[in-house]
Amino acid sequence: MTMGEPAGIGAEIAAAAWAQGQGGPVFFLIGDADAIPGPVARIAAPEQAAAAFAHGLPVLHHPLPQRPIPGRLDPANAASVIASIEAAVAFALSGRSGAVVTNPIQKSVLTAAGFQHPGHTEFLHVLAPEAAQPVMLLASEALRVVPVTIHEPLAQAIARLTTGMIIDTAAIAAAGLRRDFGIAAPRLAVAGLNPHAGEAGTMGHEDAAIVAPAVAALRAMGIDARGPMPPDTMFTALARPRMDCAICLYHDQALIPIKTLDMDGGVNVTLGLAIIRTSPDHGTALDIAGKGLASPNSLIAALRLAARMASNRNAR
Amino acid sequence: MTMGEPAGIGAEIAAAAWAQGQGGPVFFLIGDADAIPGPVARIAAPEQAAAAFAHGLPVLHHPLPQRPIPGRLDPANAASVIASIEAAVAFALSGRSGAVVTNPIQKSVLTAAGFQHPGHTEFLHVLAPEAAQPVMLLASEALRVVPVTIHEPLAQAIARLTTGMIIDTAAIAAAGLRRDFGIAAPRLAVAGLNPHAGEAGTMGHEDAAIVAPAVAALRAMGIDARGPMPPDTMFTALARPRMDCAICLYHDQALIPIKTLDMDGGVNVTLGLAIIRTSPDHGTALDIAGKGLASPNSLIAALRLAARMASNRNAR
Numbered sequence: 001m002t003m004g005e006p007a008g009i010g011a012e013i014a015a016a017a018w019a020q021g022q023g024g025p026v027f028f029l030i031g032d033a034d035a036i037p038g039p040v041a042r043i044a045a046p047e048q049a050a051a052a053f054a055h056g057l058p059v060l061h062h063p064l065p066q067r068p069i070p071g072r073l074d075p076a077n078a079a080s081v082i083a084s085i086e087a088a089v090a091f092a093l094s095g096r097s098g099a100v101v102t103n104p105i106q107k108s109v110l111t112a113a114g115f116q117h118p119g120h121t122e123f124l125h126v127l128a129p130e131a132a133q134p135v136m137l138l139a140s141e142a143l144r145v146v147p148v149t150i151h152e153p154l155a156q157a158i159a160r161l162t163t164g165m166i167i168d169t170a171a172i173a174a175a176g177l178r179r180d181f182g183i184a185a186p187r188l189a190v191a192g193l194n195p196h197a198g199e200a201g202t203m204g205h206e207d208a209a210i211v212a213p214a215v216a217a218l219r220a221m222g223i224d225a226r227g228p229m230p231p232d233t234m235f236t237a238l239a240r241p242r243m244d245c246a247i248c249l250y251h252d253q254a255l256i257p258i259k260t261l262d263m264d265g266g267v268n269v270t271l272g273l274a275i276i277r278t279s280p281d282h283g284t285a286l287d288i289a290g291k292g293l294a295s296p297n298s299l300i301a302a303l304r305l306a307a308r309m310a311s312n313r314n315a316r
Numbered sequence: 317m318t319m320g321e322p323a324g325i326g327a328e329i330a331a332a333a334w335a336q337g338q339g340g341p342v343f344f345l346i347g348d349a350d351a352i353p354g355p356v357a358r359i360a361a362p363e364q365a366a367a368a369f370a371h372g373l374p375v376l377h378h379p380l381p382q383r384p385i386p387g388r389l390d391p392a393n394a395a396s397v398i399a400s401i402e403a404a405v406a407f408a409l410s411g412r413s414g415a416v417v418t419n420p421i422q423k424s425v426l427t428a429a430g431f432q433h434p435g436h437t438e439f440l441h442v443l444a445p446e447a448a449q450p451v452m453l454l455a456s457e458a459l460r461v462v463p464v465t466i467h468e469p470l471a472q473a474i475a476r477l478t479t480g481m482i483i484d485t486a487a488i489a490a491a492g493l494r495r496d497f498g499i500a501a502p503r504l505a506v507a508g509l510n511p512h513a514g515e516a517g518t519m520g521h522e523d524a525a526i527v528a529p530a531v532a533a534l535r536a537m538g539i540d541a542r543g544p545m546p547p548d549t550m551f552t553a554l555a556r557p558r559m560d561c562a563i564c565l566y567h568d569q570a571l572i573p574i575k576t577l578d579m580d581g582g583v584n585v586t587l588g589l590a591i592i593r594t595s596p597d598h599g600t601a602l603d604i605a606g607k608g609l610a611s612p613n614s615l616i617a618a619l620r621l622a623a624r625m626a627s628n629r630n631a632r
Contacts, residue, residue: 153510153520158471194469195567204469232571236579251511252569255548257576263552 001303002084003031004103006068006077008284009294011036014103016296017303018057024300025307026050027101028058030084035068046096062087070290073106078113081105085120089127092275098310099276100124101302104284121270124277131272135172137245138254138281139269139305140262143235144245145254146173146271157250158193161206166190166214167221170247174223176271177244179316180309189234189243190215190227191253197228211249235261264295267302269309276309278302317619319347319400320419322384322393324600325610327352330419332612333619334373340616341623342366343417344374346400351384362412378403386606389422394429397421401436405443408591414626415592416440417618420600437586440593447588451488453561454570454597455585455621456578459551460561461570462489462587473566474509477522482506482530483537486563490539492587493560495632496625505550505559506531506543507569513544527565551577580611583618585625592625594618 004010014029015038021027028049033040039056043049049058062084066076085105091097105120117123125134137146148169149157170188177186191197192211194204201208211228218225227247233239234246235257248254258266266281280298288294320326330345331354337343344365349356355372359365365374378400382392401421407413421436433439441450453462464485465473486504493502507513508527510520517524527544534541543563549555550562551573564570574582582597596614604610 151511151519155474195467203467231568232575235576252547256551256572259548260551260573260576263554
């Protein structure tokens with residue numbers, strides 16, 4: 001587990017996850033042992049984490065240059081945040097850990113300190129590339145969703161959408177579901193773009209012109225894809241058990257159903273990397289940092305999912 | 317209750333709703349008494365429905381020229397379908413019934429027979445206008461949503477969206493919630509358009525340029541509107557109790573959350589009419605008509621909500 005933004009909730013939710021974690025997966029934090037609010041068991045190598053876990057949160061000590069103050073971003077600590085990510089990826093790449101679980105970072109302060117990547121995920125893809133691009137999957141107990149376009153204006157996402165983008169994203173998702181989720185033949189439901197998936201062209205051309213050819217191409221590749229599905233009925237209680245993952249065309253088409261069903265339980269998974277990576281589905285929460293208000297539930301879900309994914313990958 | 321499309325599921329779900337309806341609101345059907353699969357109590361006027369209700373589905377007999385065959389559309393019956401709607405609206409306008417509950421119609425066969433309205437709702441607005449436009453509200457136990465744009469391509473809905481459209485729709489929704497839902501000061505959550513509601517302009521300009529001014533104008537009108545809300549977090553279990561209605565900018569932003577939470581329970585309400593009108597949130601289901609497979613649940617929910625709305629309106 002990486003430390004994430006030192007002024008955020010990372011240290012306190014890591015400590016809380018450890019406090020609730022006996023019997024669950026063993027993990028260790030790469031961070032400043034003096035900044036953890038709770039019992040700490042310092043370790044010198046990942047291999048010591050299992051024995052240390054009963055005594056405190058195992059921490060591989062990466063001292064911060066400045067003592068973190070909750071809610072106050074400090075560029076002086078940025079290099080250490082980045083080094084924590086690099087170290088975590090290196091351990092996973094060499095097999096000394098099973099996965100990387102990242103705490104949220106605050107991109108603005110890293111950028112000010114010279115970080116040149118669009119975001120956390122892109123940085124991880126530079127450190128541990130596998131597929132041509134990283135793919136974001138959000139997983140909860142009720143639903144898995146993959147957005148093809150993510151953080152951009154909705155009009156731009158529609159204008160930019162291509163058949164190739166849908167194919168590439170869905171193929172990486174299918175490979176990840178097979179390798180890391182233990183699903184031999186993942187059933188993908190590919191969303192339409194327009195109301196009722198365009199209703200035979202009477203409500204938009206993109207479903208027939210862009211989405212349907214992607215579904216056909218995926219099926220020709222041997223992937224069990226269906227669609228374009230009418231977006232409003234594809235996430236119902238009856239429809240959810242019929243798919244392993246929804247391939248969605250824009251941010252809110254994916255995020256609305258998963259957060260509406262399960263606000264806390266969503267885990268962010270990055271597929272297309274050479275390592276397993278999960279993260280909680282929330283930000284640094286600077287406004288509540290240090291106040292004991294932050295819930296560790298999403299981080300705990302991220303830890304558990306990472307452990308299951310590592311087990312599935314090892315079993316192959 | 318109108319008959320709806322005679323080749324669809326209207327008659328069978330009306331009979332099923334009656335069979336489950338003792339103790340619930342009294343209703344009567346305007347339709348062909350010989351086409352009802354179940355006990356029928358013929359009535360000559362709406363005022364006889366209450367006494368008849370214990371003995372069978374009260375039916376104000378409107379004979380169809382052709383005996384309906386499930387699943388087979390027949391333009392010869394179209395005029396009777398339209399007359400059933402006109403009669404139902406006339407009873408509600410004159411106060412002889414409390415509300416109109418419409419069974420689904422099949423627009424294509426009506427159009428072929430000369431029906432010139434874009435849809436059911438627009439026809440009702442011609443028969444019983446009040447506000448300048450009808451507004452669709454979908455209601456379930458968990459959530460109420462109003463889409464500002466509905467059945468059009470998503471790219472077109474975005475291009476066509478204006479501040480005035482949001483204001484007009486939300487104001488009609490607020491008036492309906494006050495008068496018919498018994499909510500003295502309705503709390504409206506107005507959705508943003510882009511991911512994270514544009515995140516201060518970094519992901520699209522519409523939230524600040526189009527949505528925010530609408531929220532400000534609504535507040536200046538004394539309406540408790542908030543927004544633009546990040547679309548993915550506005551429907552969570554924590555957020556839902558904080559609003560009485562979500563004002564959504566496009567079809568699936570409204571329909572995905574309500575159907576994901578409650579596939580069957582949604583009721584379609586038309587606000588902006590001089591009468592109360594509800595309808596089940598499904599179509600004519602020609603493919604299963606006559607097979608005893610159709611669920612009356614949404615029609616029953618529509619009947620119950622219409623009765624509550626009528627009671628609220630009368631109590632004012």
